[in-house]
Amino acid sequence: MTFLLQGSWVPDETGTLQAPGFQASYFPFPDVENGQGNSMVQLGALGWSISKRAKNPEGAQQLLTYLQGAETQGRLASQANSIPAQSKVPAPEGLAGFRSEAEQAQQVTITDDNAPAVGQWWDKVMTPSITDLLNKKVTPEEFVARGKEQTVQYWKNQ
Numbered sequence: 001m002t003f004l005l006q007g008s009w010v011p012d013e014t015g016t017l018q019a020p021g022f023q024a025s026y027f028p029f030p031d032v033e034n035g036q037g038n039s040m041v042q043l044g045a046l047g048w049s050i051s052k053r054a055k056n057p058e059g060a061q062q063l064l065t066y067l068q069g070a071e072t073q074g075r076l077a078s079q080a081n082s083i084p085a086q087s088k089v090p091a092p093e094g095l096a097g098f099r100s101e102a103e104q105a106q107q108v109t110i111t112d113d114n115a116p117a118v119g120q121w122w123d124k125v126m127t128p129s130i131t132d133l134l135n136k137k138v139t140p141e142e143f144v145a146r147g148k149e150q151t152v153q154y155w156k157n158q
Helices: 057-067 070-080 093-104 109-116 121-134 140-155
Strands: 040-042 107-109
Touching: 040 093, 040 109
Parallel strands: 040 107
Antiparallel strands: none
């Protein structure tokens, strides 16, 4: 495979399937004239918080401090093949380009505007539509119109 349109999780999740010597990497989509998405990066992030009802907020704060420390964040990069939250900790080689792009982005959006979190909508509406768009079975305008129509219908049926 030469190209896979996916997220930053792919280098880790496909690591055991990669041929020896293969190195996953990132490149941004090219800008298009007057494109609204130019210089935009989709970025999914995980985070932690402490509930105001926590029984031991001081202990929770110590845990979060440990998790955000350079040593732990370094292991996140080297062992989990993920982009560390600390900017001083280097990203894994295959994700360095993505991190650089995200740091320089003029716009950042949550991955797919958080659409995967809405149940079966992703599988029933978005995936078939994206497949048709990438296989040139629909135009971009048809993709948008179909997405709107099918999304409305999906939510009516819920």
